[in-house]
Amino acid sequence: MRLSQYFLPTLRDTPAEAQIVSHRLMLRAGLVRQQAAGIYSWLPLGLRVLRRIEAIVREEQNRAGAIELLMPTLQSAQLWRESGRYDDYGAEMLRIVDRHERDLLYGPTNEEMVTDIFRSTVRSYRDLPLNLYHIQWKFRDEIRPRFGVMRGREFLMKDAYSFDLDEAGARAAYNRMFVAYLNTFARMGLRAVPMRADTGPIGGDLSHEFIILAETGESQVFCDRQLVDMPPPGDVDFRSDLQPIVEARTALYAATEEMHDATRFEREVPEERRLSARGIEVGHIFYFGDKYSKAMNATVHGPDGVERPVQMGSYGIGVSRLVGAVIEASHDEAGIVWPDAIAPFDVAVLNLRAGDGATDAAAQHAYDTLGRSGLEALLDDTAERPGAKFSVMELIGIPWQLVIGPNGLARGVVELRHRASGERHELSLESALSKLGSR
Amino acid sequence: MRLSQYFLPTLRDTPAEAQIVSHRLMLRAGLVRQQAAGIYSWLPLGLRVLRRIEAIVREEQNRAGAIELLMPTLQSAQLWRESGRYDDYGAEMLRIVDRHERDLLYGPTNEEMVTDIFRSTVRSYRDLPLNLYHIQWKFRDEIRPRFGVMRGREFLMKDAYSFDLDEAGARAAYNRMFVAYLNTFARMGLRAVPMRADTGPIGGDLSHEFIILAETGESQVFCDRQLVDMPPPGDVDFRSDLQPIVEARTALYAATEEMHDATRFEREVPEERRLSARGIEVGHIFYFGDKYSKAMNATVHGPDGVERPVQMGSYGIGVSRLVGAVIEASHDEAGIVWPDAIAPFDVAVLNLRAGDGATDAAAQHAYDTLGRSGLEALLDDTAERPGAKFSVMELIGIPWQLVIGPNGLARGVVELRHRASGERHELSLESALSKLGSR
Numbered sequence: 001m002r003l004s005q006y007f008l009p010t011l012r013d014t015p016a017e018a019q020i021v022s023h024r025l026m027l028r029a030g031l032v033r034q035q036a037a038g039i040y041s042w043l044p045l046g047l048r049v050l051r052r053i054e055a056i057v058r059e060e061q062n063r064a065g066a067i068e069l070l071m072p073t074l075q076s077a078q079l080w081r082e083s084g085r086y087d088d089y090g091a092e093m094l095r096i097v098d099r100h101e102r103d104l105l106y107g108p109t110n111e112e113m114v115t116d117i118f119r120s121t122v123r124s125y126r127d128l129p130l131n132l133y134h135i136q137w138k139f140r141d142e143i144r145p146r147f148g149v150m151r152g153r154e155f156l157m158k159d160a161y162s163f164d165l166d167e168a169g170a171r172a173a174y175n176r177m178f179v180a181y182l183n184t185f186a187r188m189g190l191r192a193v194p195m196r197a198d199t200g201p202i203g204g205d206l207s208h209e210f211i212i213l214a215e216t217g218e219s220q221v222f223c224d225r226q227l228v229d230m231p232p233p234g235d236v237d238f239r240s241d242l243q244p245i246v247e248a249r250t251a252l253y254a255a256t257e258e259m260h261d262a263t264r265f266e267r268e269v270p271e272e273r274r275l276s277a278r279g280i281e282v283g284h285i286f287y288f289g290d291k292y293s294k295a296m297n298a299t300v301h302g303p304d305g306v307e308r309p310v311q312m313g314s315y316g317i318g319v320s321r322l323v324g325a326v327i328e329a330s331h332d333e334a335g336i337v338w339p340d341a342i343a344p345f346d347v348a349v350l351n352l353r354a355g356d357g358a359t360d361a362a363a364q365h366a367y368d369t370l371g372r373s374g375l376e377a378l379l380d381d382t383a384e385r386p387g388a389k390f391s392v393m394e395l396i397g398i399p400w401q402l403v404i405g406p407n408g409l410a411r412g413v414v415e416l417r418h419r420a421s422g423e424r425h426e427l428s429l430e431s432a433l434s435k436l437g438s439r
Numbered sequence: 440m441r442l443s444q445y446f447l448p449t450l451r452d453t454p455a456e457a458q459i460v461s462h463r464l465m466l467r468a469g470l471v472r473q474q475a476a477g478i479y480s481w482l483p484l485g486l487r488v489l490r491r492i493e494a495i496v497r498e499e500q501n502r503a504g505a506i507e508l509l510m511p512t513l514q515s516a517q518l519w520r521e522s523g524r525y526d527d528y529g530a531e532m533l534r535i536v537d538r539h540e541r542d543l544l545y546g547p548t549n550e551e552m553v554t555d556i557f558r559s560t561v562r563s564y565r566d567l568p569l570n571l572y573h574i575q576w577k578f579r580d581e582i583r584p585r586f587g588v589m590r591g592r593e594f595l596m597k598d599a600y601s602f603d604l605d606e607a608g609a610r611a612a613y614n615r616m617f618v619a620y621l622n623t624f625a626r627m628g629l630r631a632v633p634m635r636a637d638t639g640p641i642g643g644d645l646s647h648e649f650i651i652l653a654e655t656g657e658s659q660v661f662c663d664r665q666l667v668d669m670p671p672p673g674d675v676d677f678r679s680d681l682q683p684i685v686e687a688r689t690a691l692y693a694a695t696e697e698m699h700d701a702t703r704f705e706r707e708v709p710e711e712r713r714l715s716a717r718g719i720e721v722g723h724i725f726y727f728g729d730k731y732s733k734a735m736n737a738t739v740h741g742p743d744g745v746e747r748p749v750q751m752g753s754y755g756i757g758v759s760r761l762v763g764a765v766i767e768a769s770h771d772e773a774g775i776v777w778p779d780a781i782a783p784f785d786v787a788v789l790n791l792r793a794g795d796g797a798t799d800a801a802a803q804h805a806y807d808t809l810g811r812s813g814l815e816a817l818l819d820d821t822a823e824r825p826g827a828k829f830s831v832m833e834l835i836g837i838p839w840q841l842v843i844g845p846n847g848l849a850r851g852v853v854e855l856r857h858r859a860s861g862e863r864h865e866l867s868l869e870s871a872l873s874k875l876g877s878r
Binding site: 005006007041050073074113 | 445478483506510535543552592
């Protein structure tokens with residue numbers, strides 16, 4: 001993409017309304033624009049990050065055997081009356097009346113609707129296990145939306161729903177998502193710690209939040225430091241027993257503020273491993289058994305011919321929230337530092353003197369070569385002065401900057417800058433391209 | 440994908456509520472499920488088609504220089520009060536009140552919001568031309584939703600918005616979308632005819648609908664038969680003057696029922712070329728100048744330093760509607776006949792005797808080989824009887840069926856069936872795989 005033909009409205013000044021660093025940087029870097037309280041447009045650069053995060057989430061869900069569908073944003077109130085949540089949910093549910101005076105709502109989650117899909121299509125244990133997920137916009141009418149996309153009202157969530165014949169099957173389904181989540185966040189450059197959590201309005205009796213640590217996190221969390229250092233499970237066979245992987249994590253102390261037990265923490269965790277830090281919730285998984293299937297009469301016939309309510313769990317990842325969470329975990333004074341896997345572009349090519357024949361030719365050659373290597377490059381071909389170009393590239397945080405100017409070219413060199421480490425190297429253009437292309 | 444692990448709830452019986460063939464087939468083939476009047480879930484197979492159509496639309500928009508962003512589904516009523524459309528739009532607009540008694544609406548279209556983004560970020564003609572698009576769910580509270588996704592309430596639309604300094608620039612932007620649309624629909628196996636159209640609630644004075652012909656089309660259309668036979672423009676330079684391409688199409692008579700002039704039709708079109716047929720609208724483009732920019736004060740400074748309202752157009756494609764439209768145009772007695780480019784899977788591998796060692800091994804080998812060729816295959820590894828397998832595959836319309844059974848294998852052959860033509864060939868498994876892989 002050529003910057004001269006792109007739409008990248010960055011801001012020089014820090015917007016007054018933004019209280020946290022990710023919100024400030026997302027506005028300044030032109031990732032989002034607020035359209036109403038807690039409702040954002042995703043500008044082209046922000047949308048690229050959102051799509052890359054979404055793609056990683058999707059790949060890891062598919063790998064774990066979940067099947068993607070897409071449920072609508074609006075739901076009939078009738079379904080929620082069946083489960084009893086229509087009255088329970090409170091003011092966070094956006095209730096809507098259509099032209100025929102029928103009650104609708106903007107889905108904050110989809111347990112009811114997916115249970116309805118299940119009960120109308122599946123009859124037998126032979127069709128289990130089943131895990132259906134979608135990545136769709138949700139709405140929660142937060143009383144005080146804030147922190148940008150971290151606590152917005154319209155937000156993008158991946159939510160998966162598992163269906164099993166019995167508790168053992170449901171527990172295995174829970175474990176598959178538990179493991180998939182560890183891998184998902186690791187691929188984004190995040191180390192997420194699973195913590196026992198409250199089940200809240202979803203219900204059920206087993207639940208974990210996945211928390212990433214960031215100084216600016218929204219809540220206090222407590223855990224054994226070993227959990228933070230544990231590598232992700234990686235390439236596992238999802239048909240195998242995953243209980244040992246899950247147990248290795250759940251055996252160690254980890255709790256959010258609501259679930260924290262100071263006495264247990266001190267008893268179970270040696271002092272040097274006690275970690276008390278700020279955390280951001282990026283995923284939440286629940287096992288709730290027959291809470292919805294019983295209320296909504298979603299049953300399956302077992303091998304014994306007996307009909308019973310299906311055992312369910314649900315599994316959420318805050319896709320749009322992750323954009324803010326990653327920035328909270330990865331930024332510096334100059335701006336965002338994107339992890340490679342979710343950066344909006346892989347490389348920025350800076351033409352320091354657009355209009356100069358040799359510099360234009362070298363920049364164009366670099367841009368074309370990177371494209372052929374399968375890299376997404378952003379070519380700054382504008383007439384801005386170098387200082388302004390550098391500031392914007394630092395702000396938007398593309399992992400590599402390839403700096404091409406007339407002075408360097410006269411000496412046969414370009415500069416390759418690594419955003420995360422700040423390292424800079426002068427080398428020939430071909431060496432730089434081959435270094436980038438082989439990554 | 441293995442059918443035994445997939446979620447493909449097909450129906451044997453034709454649902455009583457479906458009045459048109461695409462709606463019937465979409466329900467029977469398990470593409471969608473209705474959740475409320477005019478509101479659908481996209482089941483896994485349907486979502487695959489939707490995503491492939493979306494990808495083609497996106498590629499052709501990008502090729503024409505449009506830039507993708509993503510605006511939210513909900514909008515503030517305030518913006519629509521600025522343009523005057525909040526009161527004008529009528530009962531089709533879904534109006535919502537949030538917990539703080541602020542007026543929101545579920546966007547039926549985005550002229551106001553994109554104009555707001557423009558006016559807050561662009562000041563100079565140097566940033567033009569600009570065309571911003573998104574692919575997002577919209578809502579129109581149709582009084583009688585029907586025909587499945589063809590006239591639903593929650594629907595997926597691609598809408599692009601162009602910004603130019605003057606009318607000539609805006610006309611060029613209009614032409615780029617005009618050409619991109621011809622290519623977009625052609626890639627889906629559709630021949631879309633542009634027809635002069637009424638501008639309706641969008642406003643403006645130049646507008647074309649893109650209509651595909653189908654016996655079951657929703658409205659009567661009239662055109663010169665030559666338009667239907669004209670090949671798409673194909674690989675054009677979008678920086679060049681596209682007026683000749685557009686004129687070659689707009690010079691010939693073509694009109695929807697509302698715009699039809701029988702006298703002109705008979706005067707301008709020789710009798711043997713007069714085509715009167717049923718049509719389905721799949722795209723609609725508008726040039727409306729400063730209708731929104733003037734009302735909302737979206738101005739740019741020209742090269743002369745003078746500030747003036749920006750000239751705009753908007754360009755819609757009904758992405759979810761296209762799924763139904765393609766089926767209306769491409770089906771037979773047995774089911775859907777997907778054009779290759781948007782089929783949910785490229786090939787179906789039918790294992791006629793799951794559990795038989797040799798048949799399983801051959802089917803598995805076929806499935807693996809097709810995957811390595813970059814083809815998406817659906818492997819029917821279930822225990823169903825062959826007749827039922829054939830029926831389902833005919834119904835869901837995958838372009839190629841590779842039929843592997845013990846009798847054929849004993850003779851060293853498999854059967855390759857082509858869904859569209861009905862042709863069947865017996866050949867060796869390796870020949871079949873190499874034929875499919877080389878397509």
